[in-house]
Amino acid sequence: MSHRLCAVIVSRGLDELLRFCLKNFFESASGLSDQVQVIVADNASARPYTASSFPDSRVRLLRFDTQTGFAAACNRAVQECDAEQLLFLNNDVLLDRSTLVRMMEHCDAPGIGVIGSWLYFPDGRVQHRGVVFGSDDIGPYHLDRGGYLEPRCAFQEFQAVTGACLMVERELFSRIGGFDESYSFGLEDIDFCLRVRQSGRRVICVNAGRPLHFESLTPGRVELDVSSRQLFLQRWRGKYSIDG
Amino acid sequence: MGDGMLQITVIIHTRDSEATLPRLLESVRWAEERIVVDMESRDRTCEIARQSGATVVSTPIAPRVDGIRNNFLELGKHEWVFVLDSDEYLAADAEWVVRDLIEQHGQRFDAFSIPRYNMIAGQIARCRGWYPDQQIRLFRKGCVRWSDTTHKPPVILTSRKRLHVLEPPGCLHIHHENYASVEQFIERQFRYALNDQYPADGFSFERYVAEAFEEFNYRLDEKNDGELSFALATVMAWDRVIRGLIHWERTGRKDSLSRAYSLPVTTLSRYPDCLFPGDVEELRNRVRLLESVPGAKSMARLVKCFRREHRNMKERLKRMRQRFRR
Numbered sequence: 001m002s003h004r005l006c007a008v009i010v011s012r013g014l015d016e017l018l019r020f021c022l023k024n025f026f027e028s029a030s031g032l033s034d035q036v037q038v039i040v041a042d043n044a045s046a047r048p049y050t051a052s053s054f055p056d057s058r059v060r061l062l063r064f065d066t067q068t069g070f071a072a073a074c075n076r077a078v079q080e081c082d083a084e085q086l087l088f089l090n091n092d093v094l095l096d097r098s099t100l101v102r103m104m105e106h107c108d109a110p111g112i113g114v115i116g117s118w119l120y121f122p123d124g125r126v127q128h129r130g131v132v133f134g135s136d137d138i139g140p141y142h143l144d145r146g147g148y149l150e151p152r153c154a155f156q157e158f159q160a161v162t163g164a165c166l167m168v169e170r171e172l173f174s175r176i177g178g179f180d181e182s183y184s185f186g187l188e189d190i191d192f193c194l195r196v197r198q199s200g201r202r203v204i205c206v207n208a209g210r211p212l213h214f215e216s217l218t219p220g221r222v223e224l225d226v227s228s229r230q231l232f233l234q235r236w237r238g239k240y241s242i243d244g
Numbered sequence: 245m246g247d248g249m250l251q252i253t254v255i256i257h258t259r260d261s262e263a264t265l266p267r268l269l270e271s272v273r274w275a276e277e278r279i280v281v282d283m284e285s286r287d288r289t290c291e292i293a294r295q296s297g298a299t300v301v302s303t304p305i306a307p308r309v310d311g312i313r314n315n316f317l318e319l320g321k322h323e324w325v326f327v328l329d330s331d332e333y334l335a336a337d338a339e340w341v342v343r344d345l346i347e348q349h350g351q352r353f354d355a356f357s358i359p360r361y362n363m364i365a366g367q368i369a370r371c372r373g374w375y376p377d378q379q380i381r382l383f384r385k386g387c388v389r390w391s392d393t394t395h396k397p398p399v400i401l402t403s404r405k406r407l408h409v410l411e412p413p414g415c416l417h418i419h420h421e422n423y424a425s426v427e428q429f430i431e432r433q434f435r436y437a438l439n440d441q442y443p444a445d446g447f448s449f450e451r452y453v454a455e456a457f458e459e460f461n462y463r464l465d466e467k468n469d470g471e472l473s474f475a476l477a478t479v480m481a482w483d484r485v486i487r488g489l490i491h492w493e494r495t496g497r498k499d500s501l502s503r504a505y506s507l508p509v510t511t512l513s514r515y516p517d518c519l520f521p522g523d524v525e526e527l528r529n530r531v532r533l534l535e536s537v538p539g540a541k542s543m544a545r546l547v548k549c550f551r552r553e554h555r556n557m558k559e560r561l562k563r564m565r566q567r568f569r570r
Contacts, residue, residue, distance in 0.1 A: 063335040
């Protein structure tokens with residue numbers, strides 16, 4: 001059976017948080033008229049996830065025994081699904097009831113390739129509302145991160161959005177070769193968005209309710225990977241507009 | 245990742261495995277050669293195997309699975325062999341990991357010992373004995389040999405030093421869905437015990453009973469496995485006793501079983517301060533008895549006295565156990 005939307009969640013440990021993440025995803029998906037599925041990529045959890053921990057039949061588990069990069073895990077997970085639209089979601093993102101409906105409203109609009117969403121910290125500050133690029137070594141960063149802001153329009157165009165909650169057409173994802181696995185950790189999402197724009201499609205960030213993003217809860221996760229940043233700047237410096 | 249299929253032979257042993265085989269075959273589709281050794285399946289096992297492009301070889305049904313593994317190890321055309329059972333499977337990144345293992349360590353080692361996750365009654369068991377449950381399954385052709393038994397590790401024919409043991413966490417694992425329920429676990433354990441071979445001499449029922457207690461304490465791990473831990477530990481302890489009885493009968497019922505009751509079993513406990521249900525029952529009896537006698541000791545003194553006696557009894561049993569060990 002072909003699905004309209006498939007969420008790919010790469011997750012390590014944090015079973016209870018993941019359960020909430022799935023619960024919120026399915027609640028949000030109940031507003032859609034189409035079938036959804038979820039692929040949970042178990043990225044070497046010390047206690048592997050079992051089917052009994054997530055009893056929903058729409059959840060499919062894909063186990064990795066060794067710690068696998070976000071890009072490689074996502075690309076592998078995408079091979080397992082047959083949906084038209086993909087949603088890459090972090091396990092610490094709790095969607096709002098209206099989030100998926102509002103994001104999906106844009107997926108058939110001509111020219112749009114990637115749809116991101118406003119995300120908030122639990123205290124109500126903005127975690128993500130689009131990624132902008134600074135000059136020189138600054139490179140990409142989250143616009144207005146940590147500010148108390150309210151959206152003024154339904155959506156806004158950016159050069160990139162975060163991979164914590166990123167919707168893309170499956171066909172486009174495969175055509176441009178998925179996430180680049182040379183990034184060890186981080187910035188593969190920004191690289192992906194820039195390649196989407198190179199292919200002639202637009203990247204937008206949607207005001208989609210108030211989804212939460214706790215950010216970097218997984219133990220052992222590094223805040224910023226130096227080698228990924230070097231690789232990114234080496235590859236993209238001078239090829240993006242300075243807008244931040 | 246990687247280029248082309250991995251030049252390796254995967255040998256899968258099956259018997260009525262239509263429910264689990266598709267998942268396993270899917271998880272090793274990257275292997276260049278897949279051989280299914282089928283033991284007279286009565287369901288669609290062979291058909292599923294053929295449809296997926298695996299080679300099917302038939303073998304008569306055998307009571308012990310390990311011994312027959314040896315007969316098929318040479319069948320494959322590749323240097324490296326990965327042996328799996330039909331209720332096992334590998335993770336999504338197994339292809340990359342196996343490729344890396346062989347490339348990085350293939351020169352120095354002939355065999356790899358891989359930890360295994362055992363799923364029992366819907367739960368991954370984490371207690372001792374069930375995890376990491378190292379299995380020697382990936383090896384160079386001709387370097388490993390099993391003995392004719394069930395679930396015993398094979399011998400490395402070259403040298404023990406040529407064995408590379410993968411240390412969890414974060415390494416390749418075999419995923420094993422052993423038993424769907426406790427009932428199935430009991431049934432299978434019973435079958436293994438009946439089908440196993442027992443030495444013709446050296447029977448000692450005391451040893452089996454002592455091992456049963458040891459097994460219980462070894463397996464019990466409530467913190468990791470919760471309530472299920474008690475069930476599994478009990479079955480494993482019970483398995484030792486059953487094996488003792490089978491052994492006793494097969495050696496002609498020569499030895500006495502009653503000697504096992506001289507065993508100071510309670511002192512083997514890792515919980516010496518724990519009051520066992522039998523002891524509590526005895527305490528209740530004494531209280532009942534004393535209640536009917538006027539002028540009896542007060543309740544507090546009675547309990548105190550019982551505890552003191554109890555401790556002495558434990559000391560005595562401990563000494564007996566030491567003597568028994570010597």
